[in-house]
Amino acid sequence: MKKILFISLLAFGSLFAQVQEDIEVPYISYEIKMGKGFDTVQANCLMCHSFGYIINQGPQSREFWLKKTEKMITHFKSPMMEEDIDTVVEYLFEHYGNGKEK
Amino acid sequence: MAGGIQWDSGAMGCAKWKGVRLSDLLNKAGLKKDAHWIGFNGKDKAAYYETPNFVRELELEELDDHVIVAYEMNGEDLPYLNGFPLRLVIPGYYSDSWVKMLSNITVTNKYKSLFFMDVAYRVPDNATESETPENKAKKTKPITNMNVKSIIGYPENGMKLYHNAHLVIRGVAFDDGHGIRQVMISTDEGKTWNEALLKQEDGRYAFTEFRFTYKPTKYGKLNIMAKAINRLGNEQPLSKDILWNHGGYKYNGIDVVEVEVV
Numbered sequence: 555m556k557k558i559l560f561i562s563l564l565a566f567g568s569l570f571a572q573v574q575e576d577i578e579v580p581y582i583s584y585e586i587k588m589g590k591g592f593d594t595v596q597a598n599c600l601m602c603h604s605f606g607y608i609i610n611q612g613p614q615s616r617e618f619w620l621k622k623t624e625k626m627i628t629h630f631k632s633p634m635m636e637e638d639i640d641t642v643v644e645y646l647f648e649h650y651g652n653g654k655e656k
Numbered sequence: 657m658a659g660g661i662q663w664d665s666g667a668m669g670c671a672k673w674k675g676v677r678l679s680d681l682l683n684k685a686g687l688k689k690d691a692h693w694i695g696f697n698g699k700d701k702a703a704y705y706e707t708p709n710f711v712r713e714l715e716l717e718e719l720d721d722h723v724i725v726a727y728e729m730n731g732e733d734l735p736y737l738n739g740f741p742l743r744l745v746i747p748g749y750y751s752d753s754w755v756k757m758l759s760n761i762t763v764t765n766k767y768k769s770l771f772f773m774d775v776a777y778r779v780p781d782n783a784t785e786s787e788t789p790e791n792k793a794k795k796t797k798p799i800t801n802m803n804v805k806s807i808i809g810y811p812e813n814g815m816k817l818y819h820n821a822h823l824v825i826r827g828v829a830f831d832d833g834h835g836i837r838q839v840m841i842s843t844d845e846g847k848t849w850n851e852a853l854l855k856q857e858d859g860r861y862a863f864t865e866f867r868f869t870y871k872p873t874k875y876g877k878l879n880i881m882a883k884a885i886n887r888l889g890n891e892q893p894l895s896k897d898i899l900w901n902h903g904g905y906k907y908n909g910i911d912v913v914e915v916e917v918v
Contacts, residue, residue: 579737602702602703602707607661610662611659611660612662629708630707631704631708633706
């Protein structure tokens with residue numbers, strides 16, 4: 555019996571591994587530029603990721619931002635509505651664009 | 657500029673990992689004869705329920721006895737953000753494969769189609785692993801082994817240093833586990849290179865520390881360059897000679913720090 559108990563302790567011990575102390579997940583707030591279309595960006599992008607993922611891409615072309623937005627829909631399954639795509643891309647290019655179409 | 661997070665010299669680290677050999681786990685579980693692929697999934701779920709999980713799939717033959725499922729980092733439980741309680745550690749591989757909060761290991765004989773394997777984190781599958789923005793490589797492969805690289809930690813960009821004063825240039829170098837043979841330092845735009853002193857105490861996968869003493873004898877701007885060479889003889893290219901890929905992956909250009917001698 556003791557043996558069985560010992561084995562089951564070994565087997566289940568790891569399943570109940572717990573964090574002993576409080577976990578504090580660092581929060582970093584990213585300053586994002588305000589402008590036309592911001593509400594749409596906030597609603598669609600912030601539901602999954604911080605603005606850091608936008609700001610840290612570096613200035614990019616309109617095509618880049620369109621492709622990124624499409625990637626969010628195709629691969630990450632963003633439930634963004636079709637009519638919001640233009641607004642989001644326009645905002646991203648306006649504020650985080652490099653002035654180039656392609 | 658490649659798209660994606662602009663990491664600069666960020667997102668690198670060196671820690672002491674302790675864990676269970678993956679091969680021991682697999683032996684205990686017992687693999688079937690036709691086992692070929694091994695998939696790793698973690699507990700880090702996306703915010704939206706339809707977003708696919710980050711699953712890393714590798715061929716069994718890629719994995720050697722150095723691959724572990726780690727439960728300790730630097731002698732303690734893994735910190736939460738480093739993948740508590742269990743994390744896959746593949747020495748020599750870039751860490752996009754080091755699945756955190758490991759929850760499932762699945763062995764199959766058939767390859768499953770996965771976004772993070774088939775689309776993301778891939779490099780061109782050609783001799784130079786390069787492409788151009790206009791003509792992207794059609795054939796790609798997952799990112800695996802780390803390129804030889806070094807980073808200057810001190811001095812930092814933009815620092816003012818005293819003329820004729822004693823300076824110790826310091827930094828770290830690493831590769832995919834072949835080991836660092838030399839780190840060379842140049843203070844004349846790469847015309848001449850001098851060997852730095854190395855400190856290698858933690859095995860061939862760990863950071864090699866380097867130091868080089870130097871006395872700046874000219875006033876004004878000074879560029880300090882560091883170039884690592886591994887035991888295969890692979891060395892870092894100048895950043896201007898780095899060939900492009902769409903993710904900026906595996907970048908290993910020679911590090912340059914610009915300081916001012918006053």
